[in-house]
Each structure stands twice: as structure tokens, then as C-alpha cells.
Amino acid sequence: DIQMTQSPSSLSASIGDRVTITCRASQSIDIFLHWYQQKPGKAPNLLISAASSLQSGVPSRFSGSGSGTDFTLAISNLQPEDFATYYCQQTYRTPPYTFGQGTKLEIK
Amino acid sequence: QVQLVESGGGLVKPGGSLRLSCAASGFTFSDHYMSWIRQAPGKGLEWVSYISSSGSSKYYADSVKGRFTISKDNAKNSLYLHMNSLRAEDTAVYYCTRDGNDSSMKYWGQGTLVTVSS
Numbered sequence: 188d189i190q191m192t193q194s195p196s197s198l199s200a201s202i203g204d205r206v207t208i209t210c211r212a213s214q215s216i217d218i219f220l221h222w223y224q225q226k227p228g229k230a231p232n233l234l235i236s237a238a239s240s241l242q243s244g245v246p247s248r249f250s251g252s253g254s255g256t257d258f259t260l261a262i263s264n265l266q267p268e269d270f271a272t273y274y275c276q277q278t279y280r281t282p283p284y285t286f287g288q289g290t291k292l293e294i295k
Numbered sequence: 296q297v298q299l300v301e302s303g304g305g306l307v308k309p310g311g312s313l314r315l316s317c318a319a320s321g322f323t324f325s326d327h328y329m330s331w332i333r334q335a336p337g338k339g340l341e342w343v344s345y346i347s348s349s350g351s352s353k354y355y356a357d358s359v360k361g362r363f364t365i366s367k368d369n370a371k372n373s374l375y376l377h378m379n380s381l382r383a384e385d386t387a388v389y390y391c392t393r394d395g396n397d398s399s400m401k402y403w404g405q406g407t408l409v410t411v412s413s
């Protein structure tokens with residue numbers, strides 16, 4: 188099975204900052220890497236699919252990059268509503284479709 | 296608009312069984328792959344199971360293989376998860392998802408809580 192290592196596990200930042208979260212796969216997954224945002228008590232929301240494809244309605248301050256084994260989610264100009272937990276997930280070939288451990292983004 | 300509504304969660308004793316349902320609307324259910332994802336209290340997301348659009352292909356996480364069965368009824372626009380031999384570690388919120396062409400979880404239900412406890 189493909190393992191996903193996400194870092195950091197938590198992150199403190201201020202409004203207006205730029206932050207990056209990384210996700211590393213245990214083997215090449217091409218661009219089958221997706222990013223989700225989850226707020227407390229809510230279902231996750233797909234932000235970026237296929238490494239860099241921003242979903243409709245997601246602000247352009249979110250961006251994704253990478254291919255193969257190393258991926259990055261960047262959030263620029265942090266807004267209050269961005270403080271949440273972020274997960275990466277791989278969907279390369281057949282399941283299991285593993286998630287990273289999550290990154291909790293908190294206000295400094 | 297796409298809607299996914301889970302039901303069937305509740306309190307069950309260890310070793311017991313439960314069937315979760317997910318009612319889908321707003322899209323052609325028979326055209327889409329579907330998944331179940333769970334989240335234990337205070338923990339991260341765990342992929343549980345996946346079913347192809349026709350229902351002919353099914354996959355399971357090792358943690359539930361042999362105990363859980365995924366199915367879909369395209370005539371009723373419904374997805375199911377039959378859970379047997381439940382354990383305390385199966386306690387979680389269970390979400391159904393509609394998957395995209397790249398198998399990303401594009402749409403999520405609101406979740407249903409399963410608690411396994413004596």
C-alpha cells in the first residue's frame with residue numbers, strides 16, 4: 188500500500204501570511220494527489236484535485252503543485268476562514284486510497 | 296445540486312452489526328464510483344471502501360476486509376455499507392462520497408456517527 192506522509196502536523200500563522208504544507212508519497216503516484224480542507228464538525232471539502240487543479244468556488248489564494256512523490260499545498264494571504272485542518276490523499280491506480288495524517292492550521 | 300445523505304448510524308455493542316445507507320440525488324447515480332470514508336473522534340480521515348459505478352468492482356481497507364460489505368442500488372440511488380463483527384475501533388463518523396474521474400472525493404455527505412461500545 189502507498190503511504191502518505193504529510194508535514195507539518197500543525198502550523199501557526201497570522202492573517203495575511205503565506206504557508207505551505209507538504210505531502211510525500213512512498214512511491215510515485217503521478218499527479219493522483221488531492222487536497223481537502225476540513226473545519227470542525229463539518230465534512231471535508233475538496234480544494235485541489237490532480238495535484239494542481241483548483242476546484243470551482245475555491246479562492247485563487249490556494250494552489251497545489253508537484254508530481255511523482257512530492258507535493259505542496261500553498262495558501263497565500265491567509266484569511267480567517269482558512270484556519271482549518273488540511274489533508275492530502277492519493278488515488279493512484281487501485282485502492283486503498285490513503286490519506287495523509289492531516290495538518291492543523293491555527294491562528295498565531 | 297448533488298446531495299448525499301447518510302443514515303443508519305447509532306450505538307451498537309461489540310460484535311454487532313449495522314447497515315449504513317447513503318441516499319444520493321442531483322446526479323446520475325449509476326454513472327459514478329462511490330466511497331465510504333470514516334473519521335474516528337479527534338483523528339484523521341481513513342478511506343474504508345470503494346465501489347465502481349456498476350457495482351462490479353469493490354475494494355476495502357485491510358482494517359475492515361472480511362467484516363464490511365459495500366453495495367449500491369442504482370435503481371434506488373442508494374449506497375450501502377453493511378458492517379459486521381463491529382469493534383470499538385470502528386467507532387467513527389462515516390461519510391459517503393461521490394468520486395470524480397480521478398477518484399478524488401468530490402462530494403461528501405454530512406456523515407453518520409457509529410459508536411461501538413458495551
